Amino acid sequence: MTRSVAGSRWLLAFLPLLWPLTAQAQPAATATLNTGDTAWMITATVLVLFMTLPGLALFYGGLVRAQNVLSVLMHCFAVTCIASVLWVAGLYSLSFSEGNGWIGDLQHIGLRGIGVGELNGRTYPETVFVMFQMTFAIITPGLIIGALVERMKFTAMMLFTALWLIVVYAPVAHWVWGGGWMQKEGVLDLAGGIVVHTTAGVSALILAWFLGPRADFRARIHPPHSPGMVMIGASMLWVGWFGFNAGSQGGANAAAGMTMLVTHIAAAVASLTWTLIEWRKAGKPGLVGIVTGMVAGLATVTPASGNIGPMGAVILGVLAGIVCYFACGLIKQRLQIDDALDVFAVHGVGGMMGSILVGVLGTATFGGSGVTSAGAQLVTQIKAVGFTALWSAAGTVLIVLVIKATVGLRVGQEAEYTGLDQAEHGETAYHLD
Amino acid sequence: MTRSVAGSRWLLAFLPLLWPLTAQAQPAATATLNTGDTAWMITATVLVLFMTLPGLALFYGGLVRAQNVLSVLMHCFAVTCIASVLWVAGLYSLSFSEGNGWIGDLQHIGLRGIGVGELNGRTYPETVFVMFQMTFAIITPGLIIGALVERMKFTAMMLFTALWLIVVYAPVAHWVWGGGWMQKEGVLDLAGGIVVHTTAGVSALILAWFLGPRADFRARIHPPHSPGMVMIGASMLWVGWFGFNAGSQGGANAAAGMTMLVTHIAAAVASLTWTLIEWRKAGKPGLVGIVTGMVAGLATVTPASGNIGPMGAVILGVLAGIVCYFACGLIKQRLQIDDALDVFAVHGVGGMMGSILVGVLGTATFGGSGVTSAGAQLVTQIKAVGFTALWSAAGTVLIVLVIKATVGLRVGQEAEYTGLDQAEHGETAYHLD
Amino acid sequence: MTRSVAGSRWLLAFLPLLWPLTAQAQPAATATLNTGDTAWMITATVLVLFMTLPGLALFYGGLVRAQNVLSVLMHCFAVTCIASVLWVAGLYSLSFSEGNGWIGDLQHIGLRGIGVGELNGRTYPETVFVMFQMTFAIITPGLIIGALVERMKFTAMMLFTALWLIVVYAPVAHWVWGGGWMQKEGVLDLAGGIVVHTTAGVSALILAWFLGPRADFRARIHPPHSPGMVMIGASMLWVGWFGFNAGSQGGANAAAGMTMLVTHIAAAVASLTWTLIEWRKAGKPGLVGIVTGMVAGLATVTPASGNIGPMGAVILGVLAGIVCYFACGLIKQRLQIDDALDVFAVHGVGGMMGSILVGVLGTATFGGSGVTSAGAQLVTQIKAVGFTALWSAAGTVLIVLVIKATVGLRVGQEAEYTGLDQAEHGETAYHLD
Amino acid sequence: MKLIKAIIKPFKLQEVRQALSSIGVEGMTVTEVKGFGRQKGHTEIYRGSEYTVDFLPKTMVEIAVAADRVGEVINTISKAASSGKIGDGKIFVLPLEHVVRIRTGEVGHEAL
């Protein structure tokens, strides 16, 4: 299916099939529950939730000023809650029930029909699959928070998250993982270079552009108020990411083991690469730098981690360190877009890069598996990444317009000066005396 | 068994059967070890320990003043150690060996007779069961710490914990989970609405009343010194709670999956409910508020999480948010009891509510399972909650009297002003310069 | 093999066999993948990585001055990355491929020959084994950081780590766990009393001696800048340690359960023991004290945790509390060696003690298993500990000389006064206003 | 006009503020400081080694007042801040030549 055809069909596709005409029986699943797979998938789910709470929250919270740290933690927490509720209400069904190539149907609305014993063809309960995928629907809008910190209204952020999950996340998840058109075309994206990082990264950039820069973005930006907090959060992201990537193999199997290994290698290599560049460029190797390199490495390896070998992981790690480092400067210094915590440069760029390069690194030449023709796979990957980026951008513009017309995007100037913790949440982060 | 009969029998019951007359052989266990179940139960144990260290410690530590934070962390840590030692020494045996309906015997004193290969009818080693249950015996007195912060002597707290585990926890654990009379009557309490939250909540309230309020409780209370720390702790409680609830299913099975799902839903719904109320009442949605809502939701769903479906979880989440919110004000403002960190209002009220409502929400009408007659089950649940609350109150009064007569409950006035960190532990929390 | 013979052979042994003359096929492995074991081993790996990031980093970071905390976090993070890369590059092969009694060969250089499906005789993928062992190769040099804080150059620390892993860690890991001479002699060391704690502890002491004390070590040392951070890190070490010890059983089996249990008991008992001593000696029970006791208990039980029962765990816990407490004073006050965070006194002394005492406590008399003749086993254990200590010391001296001759060990005086965060990394830990 | 700088024990701040308020003095500026004097710091003991914390946390209260109220203010502070124990602190009085209220531009006594 070419993009133009896709473009013409989607409006049609979304509407009539939302409610399944006949509640189709699932194809007879012959799988039985495997306790080892179940044990690992529950654990992986816990790990991915841990990535957001408190991992991502701390990673982001430490990067802002002390007067805004609570608002960041609050955003992450509230996004977790709202995404969870929407997921159960209907998004799981839209993402993972049959539907058509563009969107699932509503047969599992309110988790209808997902009984205790339901396996749905897997070796672990569907309830666990619902939960595992929910943690992805939590962290993805969570990532976007990094772009909007220190100035966006709490209400606006909540509304954005809800709409974004419906308009951007659920469709893309369906395309790539829920049996949609990209999956049918053979797109490779084990754990979300497209579904998670491309959507979040692109949307973050667009949102940051609409929000405008923080008050003193041009004159003087403030250093991270707590690099230690950043590092704690990053460490939790690292350990949790094994749930993210290896968990996406759906069981405690050999593939999960290799996924774990290449995930780790890419993270370590990207950290060192970033640090070396920073050391040369800025004179000193910093803590915020090394952990940012790690996150870049993990975002980059995520889509590829089901198909590459150690060699591919090293290559992705090096590229993540280099490309994401310079992307940060490009966005902030050149384009002067205040994507405050570099969501696009680190997650977006990394995720897109990995999503494309798996087409090459997944070949046997690079010790990978699952890619037989690099050329054809590259085309598939690039098309998927490109289309997802466009969709995310368009969806974000739409949502921003809605918010501007309703609750408004940005807090007032005084609130921004005082800090969102006081202004929006009535709290103070550090009463140390 | 009616309460009056129970009352008359218990004194007798406790004494003669403590030491088993004949070391009875366990009934021939036909179960074999399942590695998946074992993997999950070890992991669940780690998660529950993580809830206390550092989860609960941070959740509580962030809520007090900066001059008392170390004392809170110390309390949590020391309670973990003393509870572990007592559990191994005799409490496991009292709770989980056969004994009679009121208390176990001492056949497993010092873990006698629990060999490496022992399964005791489970699909995972009894050593792991000992550990899993130990983490419950740790966190339950840990919860009570929230009531006594900023003024109780360290020695008094330690003595309280030791006596309370013997007098309150071990018997109640035996009644509900160890084959005791409540279990025989068919009480439902998957993971401790009765054993954990009712006992801890009620005891906390009584203890707070005896301790008296903190020095400036009426004039001015101090805001949480670190809402961020509160949130980190709460996040760890959230992720750890999957070990608590889903782990209580004793394996990596379908029931564990559903338990995980409903646990999560209740937490998310309660968080949002609490926040909406706070937003309306206090003008702003705060971070401490949303995470308190989450804890309330989790405490409430805990006893019910083995029997309800998603719909029941939503109902419990909403109720937890509303009822626990107003309970906080009731205890502190109306009754003027300085249950400092709202242990009764959040854990006690939530846990009791969930323990009772499982009688209704566990019916098929609400998508639950395991309850056929709501009426009969409600009677069983209410009786169990009520009796446990009374037992906890009476036990606490007794222990408080012992402590008053010996080491004394409360630190001196100067120590309270200076802060317990310096006065009791000789340490300072923040040397930031 | 006696030590003198060993001494004469090792130089020879290391060289010719590094590259396998014939890439020997592995002995036909009849094992099949067990999902439960795999689930637990992946989880255990995550837990051990979590011990370093952020566990150990926080445990150490909280103990230093506020001006050096980021440098400690940076060290831990960078060590993780460099150790990961070296492990993949060649150290795994040197440690765990066949080779000879002294060192493995290079057949797995760059993880050559470790395919997705490879089990290598285990019930879980070799990729997971590579990862699990990697986390040990990360935390071991990580421990040494405690000796060098607040004064060592970042470059020197990195160089030290790299060389130390090659010269000390990989050989010792091969001797004890990789099929080397100690393993053949029947040395018992489940999870690294010799491989981890003896090597790190002894090397830390030597390195501290060469580095010299911190500027004001004699006049006035500064209290831990954040005992709360120390406690958070310690708590993470505690929960992670179950991955460390129980994970070393290689599966979700009965042995893992008992290992978990005895590990926990030793930690709790050592914490209380340390606290009681401190209470008596220093007048007050402190938070840093109780958590140090816990770490001492865990280090001590680590080598023995596969062979002892609960009684042995209690004995080791008591000894750990007492002996390590007084070892701290001995090193710092008597010997005036500024092993800043007591790596030798806590980890080294504890690990050596446990490694030796398993020879006695592993007998059936003490409820242990696997030791039939205490006398013979004691000789084996003492020889292994002694030889490893000597090897570690010699290796460290060698590396220190190389560093002194190249990049230099220590930062300048002004950098030390200003703090390493600014001087070495250009960052500030707390911008709280 | 005079500037009164009082160094007091931190936990006495509330009492001092209330006492000043009761005599009509509402404006003041408070700084956390470290005090060295006759009262000595303390030691913290970690792992058997003594760590010296040689300063004491103190609170400095600065109050600008009209010259004729100095005596009253000093007495009020003295009473409220006193615990009778060493380290209760000191009160310093400095000459103050000029005061401006930024918001209104008022000067002198008007601005206090």
Add this chain to the structure above:
Amino acid sequence: MKLIKAIIKPFKLQEVRQALSSIGVEGMTVTEVKGFGRQKGHTEIYRGSEYTVDFLPKTMVEIAVAADRVGEVINTISKAASSGKIGDGKIFVLPLEHVVRIRTGEVGHEAL
């Protein structure tokens, strides 16, 4: 010479510094303080209970200047620090008898 102590709103510090810099005053010492005055603190509400934070964070800027520049400096600060709302702060002027620059030993105006 005079010592000027200005108590201002923290978010005005940048503007004040730039304004002073533009009239050639580069040296100053800044302290974070807590202010009590007509502007009142705020309440934080947790779990339905009100917690009072009765001070306001303020910033104190101390500037030593030659006597003849006092008027200019006061005006500059006043303008830059003013938001027209209550709590904008105060400027105090104290006599300064002697100044030494530690590095060079210069004294008096040289040392400013």
Add this chain to the structure above:
Amino acid sequence: MKLIKAIIKPFKLQEVRQALSSIGVEGMTVTEVKGFGRQKGHTEIYRGSEYTVDFLPKTMVEIAVAADRVGEVINTISKAASSGKIGDGKIFVLPLEHVVRIRTGEVGHEAL
């Protein structure tokens, strides 16, 4: 009596205290401040962007002394605080009219 305010580099505090102690001055009050002056702040670089920290952490030592000891105290501080590099700081001397020791009610020189 005089009030001496010395702004010094933080890491010199110990030396200054010891030096003052050796001439019999034991009482002092210390505040952490931020300094602006000829010595410039630094930049921190994160992810390729420069962040300016334009103040320098400094330590302010306030010492009340009898007028006749001012010279000696200034010299002592100067010597101990000097590193010869820019940013070593300044010493200000202000007139001090009155001192009260809260605990005893002693005033003037007695109270120092």
